[in-house]
Amino acid sequence: MWTLFFDIDGTLIKTGGAGMSAIAMAMMELFGIEELPNVRVQGRTDYAIIEDLFRPFSIDVDENIYEFKRAYWALLPASLDECGGAVLPGVFELLELLLTRNDVAVGIVTGNTSRSAAIKLSHFGLDSYFRFGGYGDHDADRNKVASLAKQSAFECLGEQFNPEKMWVIGDTPNDICCARSIGSKVVALETGGCESEELREANPDLLLSSLAENEAFVKHVFGSPT
């Protein structure tokens, strides 16, 4: 069984910054903080981003994480409506095509918390395609998230799971790095805003401009020797 792990932001969808916008509103609502520090978000876990946002204000992560996530999740649906994101080119077509194959299982690997991932996927009508996943709820380390995704696939697929036939599909060097950490091959996409040169330097097995290149995707991912 081929096992494919898709990243969400910049890979399946673009949200127009809805996640950060909801996080900023939650910071305002809970702590009265209006000006956020500049924090890198691409390819990172929600947990790592929250740690970086809390640190300059000496807000304790363990003490405040539950209330913060509750506020963030409550604000996210309206933020998604307002920010006018979209499903990226070729995504529905590829996922439908993968559904027709009984030798492919599809899951998620994302820095999003599991709940924010579910909110985003259902907002864009993508929630029914994925059977398992690894999420950024509890860990700042993206490689740990990939390890959770692999574990989740194994638990879902049982003896059908083959660690020699894993692919991660993502849009940042971090996705490529986390794929390698679990022994997975990787497709890198230019849809998330990373320069192709930056992605190429991280040495993916395949680099595509978008998932609209369905034919190249299928040929390379399933055609390569295992």
Ligand SMILES: [Mg+2]
């Ligand atoms: Mg991404």
